[in-house]
Amino acid sequence: MSDYVIRVVQPEEHRAAHTVFRVTLHVRPTTDGDWSEREPSYELGRTWGAFRDQEIVGSAQSWSSALAVPGGEVVPMALVSRVGVRADHTRRGVLCGLMGAQLGALTEPLATLRATEGAIYGRFGYGVASRYRQVRIRRARARFRPEVPTGRQIRLVSFDQAQELMPPIYNRVASSARPGWVQRPAHWWTNLRLRMDSYSSPVMVAVHTGQDGDDGYALYTVQRGDFSDPDAKTVLELRDLVTLSTEAWAGLWRYLLSVDLVTEVVAKGRPMDEPLEQLFTDRRALNTERINDETWLRIVDVPSALAARRFGLLGVDTTESLVLEVRDAILPENAGSYRIGAEQTDRVTEAADLVLDVDALGELYLGDVTPTALAQAGRLLVVNPNALSLADRLFAVNSAPWCGTDF
Ligand SMILES: CC(=O)SCCNC(=O)CCNC(=O)[C@H](O)C(C)(C)COP(=O)(O)OP(=O)(O)OC[C@H]1O[C@@H](n2cnc3c(N)ncnc32)[C@H](O)[C@@H]1OP(=O)(O)O
Known part of the structure; x- marks a missing residue:
């Protein structure tokens, strides 16, 4: 991996990044006419490239967007797209470098992508947030x-x-x-x-x-x-x-x-x-x-994301709350305990009732899966058994999450 330089792609390099991406998906490079229309979709400073001997061999980009979260708030969100590493440079840690750089630089509390394969993005803290x-x-x-x-x-x-x-x-x-x-x-x-x-x-x-x-x-x-x-x-x-x-x-x-x-x-x-x-x-x-x-969600800023979402939408007592411990190896500032209730969420230093990794929190966040289901699969550690049914009620939503937008 030390042979590669990971840096922001400059505007004059956007087309080369686009070509690399298309070829990773086995699609022909774009034509001149096509490119003039696609170029604006490379928002300035939002494409990361992996360079080997000055040549771009991989890239990952994002668009500034927003996501509707339970409770109705529409929260700033990065739509991550066009991720690809040229076939002669794969399995050398290039994607790890790109994802690390991108996640470290995002200003939005949330990032969403649609994956070509199911085994790629969990390791970077993404979890399946909606299905179709x-x-x-x-x-x-x-x-x-x-x-x-x-x-x-x-x-x-x-x-x-x-x-x-x-x-x-x-x-x-x-x-x-x-x-x-x-x-x-x-x-x-x-x-x-x-x-x-x-x-x-x-x-x-x-x-x-x-x-x-x-x-x-x-x-x-x-x-x-x-x-x-x-x-x-x-x-x-x-x-x-x-x-x-x-x-x-x-x-x-x-x-x-x-x-x-x-x-x-x-x-x-x-x-x-x-x-x-x-x-x-x-x-x-x-x-x-x-x-x-359908979509994979990465919670980039856990305190902001928890504060933006409403809990207990189908009804919980305002006195009820629990402590959730979140683990995040890539963005360690997220790691810690959060008290969650219908009225507010706070960062705390109390003992946890439930413990999970940030990718599992991404799966819970929009309500696609229940805490009980994650616990059953061993992806959520139950320290206090009384907290699990309360967690189900806190994370419950009115309708199944769904994006409906291909990107
Ligand atoms: C949001 C989107 O744009 S989705 C589009 C994703 N792009 C594509 O599918 C295009 C074709 N594929 C590719 O371009 C590349 O194979 C990528 C981007 C998926 C992976 O890039 P690489 O540079 O090979 O990944 P990297 O070497 O950093 O691998 C990191 C880890 O993920 C694993 N991994 C990478 N790709 C895959 C995969 N497709 N399936 C399973 N595991 C994978 C690696 O084995 C490695 O695991 P390890 O740390 O345990 O050794």
């Missing part, structure tokens, strides 16, 4: 129950027409968002357009208009089958569904399952508790194909 499910719905069997809201007006627009319309709807969700919602930087929308440009089928957006104007949209593409072959499938792929009301949500699902020639609707990253089965007279119209980790 991939569903496939057979249109012929998907008859809506009569109680399901019909929704109001739907209009279909092209992706180009929708570009002005989608970000304000997405941003309005923030105030009512489930934990896990992330602020999408302006360049995220540019990257979405570049991604959509690469599809050969039309990219369409169905917009729902409720009583107070546009309040939801569904972005989708359609993979055509051979219409003359009765066994061939034409699949509508839902890529982004954002809604501000139940009416918009139900109305858009009704629309998606009404599109002619479509045999199946596939939605890749839906929330774990989205009540899709409840929509249909035959719940087997829907098949859950996959459940996967």
